[in-house]
Amino acid sequence: MIENAFYTPEVQGAYQLHSLGGFDLEEGGRIPDLRLAYATYGELNAAKDNAILVPTWFSGTHATWEQVYIGPGRALDPTRWFIVVVNQIGNGLSTSPHNTDGGIAMSRFPQVRIGDDVRAQQQLAAELFGIERWALVVGGSMGAQQTYEWAVRFPEQVLRAAPIAGTAQNTPHDFLFTRTLMDAITSDPGWNGGEYRSHTEVADGLRRHADIWAVLGLSTEFWRTGFWRGVELPDVTWSTFEEFQERFVQATFLAMDPNALLTMGWKWQRGDVTRHTDGDLAAALGRITARTFVMPIDEDMFFPPRDCAVEQALIKDSELRVLPSIAGHFGLFGFEPAYLAEVDRNLGELLDTEV
């Protein structure tokens, strides 16, 4: 167990832990006691037909969803819906390399797949709430991977799906991109094969990791227009793009656990719904019965709308709804009112659709 203040309620806000007991993983490993960190908003109705599931993205937690996407008057309105945000396995809050003891700590943490998350979320929902069907599954980036996995693996349990800024089958480009992110960390001698004593010993690697994010996570237009001048954070300011990069992007990743990022990176690289259909993408996406809005972000540098459109065309009851954000993939953080309004408009319309 390694102390890391980032993964505490003081930083992340309130959340619960639910133990699933021993959990066998698709790659053959086993987590002796898998604990999922989750947060709920609103109340489950008697018919249990108002439940929405939100899986989290790479490096993310439930906190961003709580702060940016959920609230009264929003599409994800807790006065109407029961919203369950589940932190993905290995994200630093759910069972992860740095917060577990013994046989699977740190470098011994097993490989986890998107399918493991989806099965674990299903178990959690059944055990805690008796939920057998989601009114909506919605997630961004790796959350979109999990959303697709849900809709393909358990089609009858997903009435509506909204994968935002992500794909059902990871692309070669994204595989290579993720490799650069992971190599930035593992090339730091301080990483020490995964056996560092504090994430601060891997600061150089985390910094390089953050610098690669700056180039692909944000967009050329974000940097060209100096959009960062309008980005605000408590107690921090910047007057140059170098300062923004250091005080916002680097600072964000420097707080995180390197092995958590690597666990998620490995998982991201291998997100692929065609594992259910012997590599046949059309067959896999053809299994989806959910009403689906595929929602890429227009300026996304590594989940470009056309990559998402190819998949959307293979989903029966689907539409492509491109979201506007000059921040590119990091538009997910909700810098822009126009982006959030468009998310809400689309999710609202999707939720109002009878299925």
Added chain:
Amino acid sequence: MIENAFYTPEVQGAYQLHSLGGFDLEEGGRIPDLRLAYATYGELNAAKDNAILVPTWFSGTHATWEQVYIGPGRALDPTRWFIVVVNQIGNGLSTSPHNTDGGIAMSRFPQVRIGDDVRAQQQLAAELFGIERWALVVGGSMGAQQTYEWAVRFPEQVLRAAPIAGTAQNTPHDFLFTRTLMDAITSDPGWNGGEYRSHTEVADGLRRHADIWAVLGLSTEFWRTGFWRGVELPDVTWSTFEEFQERFVQATFLAMDPNALLTMGWKWQRGDVTRHTDGDLAAALGRITARTFVMPIDEDMFFPPRDCAVEQALIKDSELRVLPSIAGHFGLFGFEPAYLAEVDRNLGELLDTEV
């Protein structure tokens, strides 16, 4: 002096060396004996009005221009034009950290700017050929930076200009991108502060450097469509995208000198014609009198057409001519006949324009 087979005539084809003697650099350093490696194609006419200058791009040499862009029947036709391709300072053929002795070898190599290259090229052209005016200056990427620098610094000496896939003022995005490339090298312990004994000691860093190039130098569409299946190289094959990445992109950069890449990277980061006009981009580009075709590549991930269009709009006698290449920035290597045809069509039209 370090041996590196990549920087020999056996690999690069024939070239000449011209010594400029002692050369003072804009950053304050000095190269005691600056040798520029250059190659010429065709013959200078008596009026000396058929000369074309081609400066080279990051990691590139004259060889690519010879093999891909120059030839009878092409726009750069050596039966009509006298074409001078000059390898940029620090590219491994011209004076560079690994091929010089004494006070400026390796980690002691001074910082070089785009303006140094342009002044050195001017001196070479005057001393060797008595050329006082170019019918055309054309270059890709960092070659475009040098093209812009020429047209702004010496407007009366450049009749036509064709910056391909590059900018006059480097963008914040490209500054950060270049930093990731450089950090991939300098984070390798084998780099040893620039004092390695062989470039092979920096293989890990060069490999990571190549992996970042794969993500931004090529395009999402290149990877999505599997365009690499049609790329051919002598004596090498690949059947997966990982193999292509290893045997083509990694192999390309693994042959190069790390300090050469760092010298060019530092220079690229600071390419900026507004050094002549106190930071005023409109004033700098307003100095250009050359007939100018600004030629970005449509799928370029880090010199996107709109970044180039902003600059083109500030150049009096200019047009935006977007080139098609699914390979993105690496479209410069000329994988596609359609790209090469469009380059030739534009350069041919530009060269036929009376100025």
